Amino acid sequence: MSNDPLVIFMPSGKRGRFPVGTPVLTAARQLGVDLDSVCGGRGICSKCQVEPSFGEFPKHGVTVSPDALSPRNEVEDRYDRIRGLKQGRRLGCQARIQGDIVIDVPPESQVHRQVIRKAADSRTIVMDPATRPYYVEVAQPDMHEPSGDFQRLAAALKEQWDISGVTADTALLHRLQPALRKGEWKATVILHRDHHGTPRILDIHPGFWEGRLYGLAIDLGSTTIAAHLCDLRNGKVLASSGLMNPQIRFGEDLMSRVSYAMMNPGGDAEMTRAVRTAINGLAESIATEAGVDPRNIVETVFVCNPVMHHLLLGIDPVELGQAPFALATSESLTIPARDLDLHAVHPQAQVYILPCIAGHVGADCAAVALAEEPYKSDDIVLIVDVGTNAEILLGNRERVLACSSPTGPAFEGAQISSGQRAAPGAIERVEIDPVTKEPRFKVIGCDLWSDDPGFAAATAQTGITGICGSGIIEVVAEMRMAGIVDAGGLIGSAEQTGTARCIPQGRTHAYVLHDATAEGGPLIMVTQGDIRAIQLAKSALYAGARLLMDELGIDRVDRIVLAGAFGAHISPKHAMVLGMIPDCPLDRVSSAGNAAGTGARIALCDISARARIEEEVRRILKVETAIEPRFQEHFVAANAIPHATDPFPELTKVVTLPRVSFNTGGAGEGGRRRRRG
């Protein structure tokens, strides 16, 4: 056994013997310990800080003497003077091994440090961004051994960072020579690896560059575009921002946009321009909000449904509007941001777009899968991402299935008589007293219930303007629980229900939730048409989930995850009363918030996550709802509230639904067939 000192790195526990005088950074690299360095061990970047421990370590079987590391040198002294070095910290590239030593690598010195995704979730994002700065010292030109500056830069990256085969755009060549000379042959290159690992230099800065690199994770939805600006060093979200998708003016839902492209020559290009312009504006505003130079945004990750995907890429989505719903391209893409006219970011910024799963199941669904990892689940999980289209994933580590279902925009408050988008003044929570049938509610922007003292004053500013998506689900479910709506979805008359809030409307009835007409305000009610719209939407969602359950040969799921920005606000109980989701213990229904956005952030922060989801997407079994006869059967059966035939034993444990029926044999109240689009 060698007499060289033993070096033990914590928390990894990696250990090895190294000759006296070996720098700690060198030892870490040779052992594969995750210790960061941007300057390559030249005492410039200070990223390789470590904490040596001294004394007895019976667990490791070593005793660390006070002189186990070389004394602090002038480089460390200077750094401490200028920037301050924390008590007990050393620079790993300067401190040399002199005896057995235990060295702690603090989290901020780890390249692949883990970032807690959110407080409520123990899952973490591993930091391994595709774009990183590398400091290099480049050989000066020699007339007698002529070679290009780029070739000597490439040689330096190979020698100092073991990165071979770098490429660059001609734009980099324009900046290369002045940068190298200004930095006196020292430079920091911004290097991007695509998901095949091919390295490309995006930019070069003279000398050691102190700047930060940022990335945008963009969830490009049919209705809204949401962006997170992340620090690519630590994954921190510096700002989040969103705006309405301007394509809405061409059509509310996806199929009407496809129709717009089919009916109007150049319509697809018009929609492409609109969305690209909006994304540029969003990038600019989010950078301003975070106080970040948009030129340091070097990466953008997109998740979106297939129609948005094609329109973003400038591909006519016409094929997605008709069977067999063929995608132009299904695999992930790494392309220059300028190919998408994204000029608000770094001119060499790269875009990564997650793979699409099928013609109706997009990169957004892939992102949900990446965030929720059904393919790692022991129990069978149903994940529904509720939006204008619902993306549905079902399965466990053995097998994962996916489909999408055309729920339409009812869940988002559209196509509802008093519906509105989630904004201050919108009713978002509702309770109806089963005896008095009197409602109380909460509006966005106020924590009080409508029957609390002070509610009127508190909402005087915003008013009470309408019902948002989660409000409409709650009110319809509450109406069902209070016996105002029967299992078939019919609203009873005042006589049948015993409340004057049920008022006639033609041959049907409506339930008055809030009447402010006396004060010149709105009359907010739930009409029979609203109930029908919600029934259509929830039937589509349920039918999609059931179809996947059939494919998997199961009758019940172990747990349910509600995803989507809207999913976070849905009450599981109300969703189940409506029959939006299959029966399941209520405590096994959770919300994942904007899982697609989270998936985009993961892909932004961790290049290996890209390879992982590409692999998983290939394994996911795609189920096409549009052509599956059983989908129609499930859809019709799911029209009832909660369901015509499926028992809901778990729901029954917590809720007893009144056995009422208001069907008097009137016309037009059978299960209508919903057409896609």
Place this chain on the structure above:
Amino acid sequence: MSNDPLVIFMPSGKRGRFPVGTPVLTAARQLGVDLDSVCGGRGICSKCQVEPSFGEFPKHGVTVSPDALSPRNEVEDRYDRIRGLKQGRRLGCQARIQGDIVIDVPPESQVHRQVIRKAADSRTIVMDPATRPYYVEVAQPDMHEPSGDFQRLAAALKEQWDISGVTADTALLHRLQPALRKGEWKATVILHRDHHGTPRILDIHPGFWEGRLYGLAIDLGSTTIAAHLCDLRNGKVLASSGLMNPQIRFGEDLMSRVSYAMMNPGGDAEMTRAVRTAINGLAESIATEAGVDPRNIVETVFVCNPVMHHLLLGIDPVELGQAPFALATSESLTIPARDLDLHAVHPQAQVYILPCIAGHVGADCAAVALAEEPYKSDDIVLIVDVGTNAEILLGNRERVLACSSPTGPAFEGAQISSGQRAAPGAIERVEIDPVTKEPRFKVIGCDLWSDDPGFAAATAQTGITGICGSGIIEVVAEMRMAGIVDAGGLIGSAEQTGTARCIPQGRTHAYVLHDATAEGGPLIMVTQGDIRAIQLAKSALYAGARLLMDELGIDRVDRIVLAGAFGAHISPKHAMVLGMIPDCPLDRVSSAGNAAGTGARIALCDISARARIEEEVRRILKVETAIEPRFQEHFVAANAIPHATDPFPELTKVVTLPRVSFNTGGAGEGGRRRRRG
């Protein structure tokens, strides 16, 4: 031994046994026989035509019976009806092997067919262009196995052509879906391989595409831009065209353009725009001339000196104007044409730029090396590419050296009092009677000598306007041979030379070549200043060659190749009398014409030539003339005509130079030092 029929392909002689029923094309592929096919064996493209031979073949030890191939089938009959199949020809994909057979592959059916480069030269260009059409049949989309159209296209290329890992721009994705549907899932893709072999789809056409692909080989010189439009199937030059480099308005020679960039902020961008605009115009006009759709120009190869190289790429050439003359990038480049704003060609066209050898020795010199292959020469060859800068290569298969030398524009007729560019009316050949000292000459555009009857009438149209580059070399050499100029370069007086054509000009003399002043025409003469300009130019050229000979440790070269558009017109004897080139048997001095342009064409037609020259350029030893003290020594010694000290034994065998001296100790006639620039 197998009883399967024996198949022998000629002219390769490749042979193998194949089961009865094997198509000839399949057998050829398995044996690696060079038999073309664009449609992949579907009887569409007719590229795989073969000629079976029947009867006794004692040399091969086989007897071929008349039924050794399957009878002509309906596909061949139809082809013959519509297009005509030559007597004895079969389609290789239709004809099946039934017995021992000898099959001849005619040259036009070979992919890598060889093309004779020019009549006078036995060397050939092997056709293996980087961009080729491939016909594929693509699987239709299947809702139950969803995948993108691009992924199914990639799978078809893999399965039908064994081409893996194809990539494409988003622009291709825009066109993909309509093309596949229009062609009913049959398509012809235009596929480019870069010099690492990475395949990229540039375009897609519905069905079997009958079109042709073209390439441009462009020699981008300081003074002129010359382009050849080539058919990428057979290498044929369909049109050649040239124009003046519009950068001339920023400076005649390279260093004055570098100065322009240094003195004028944005000056480099201005020159970049000028040259790119000119190249677009040239591409358009040459396509029009050849009657070719410029959208089918899918490749462009550039050769140019380092300053032109950087200005073409949009790189500020300032570093090339000062030691150590560092190139921004020295290796070859494959980049999209649109990165160079070349919009006149196919929007996805690719550009290949040959590698630069050193800061003063460019891709043009690499192209000369590719055309002349000094690295394959058994004897030691000196190659000089004469232009505003001279590129010089010296060596043999063991070792090749390169340098450039700043000859200035005198050899092109600039800086000469009566000098002009080569155009009708310019004196291009001169003879001076050694006894009478009377000249006779020829002008461009007329085959008669000036003392032939009818000369005046024949040149009435163009007039006699000046002296072009080859004319100035001849007249100075003739003046030296006739004793009008002495070894020091001094023109004698009328008294000293015995001819009234020597007239005084200040303190020096001039020789009157043609006096048309009586008719209101020009007075064309050679002044002392002209002689000095030629001496400076030829000394630089000779000094560069000598420097390389020193490096190689030799005193004489075995043969000399004069390259450059102008090199083709230089008389070897006159060049040697002047001392432009070292002594060498006159019959070992040859002209290679525009070798740089030929090198560009070779790289355009043959992708393997790109790898070859990249490899050779790495081996070439670069010699920097600008900082080599011996260059100055050689330069001064080379000032004399032909040389102050070097003997010219081979020249002496054919020419006796009069021992005259007109130096009367006058001022200002010492060897002036030439400054670069």
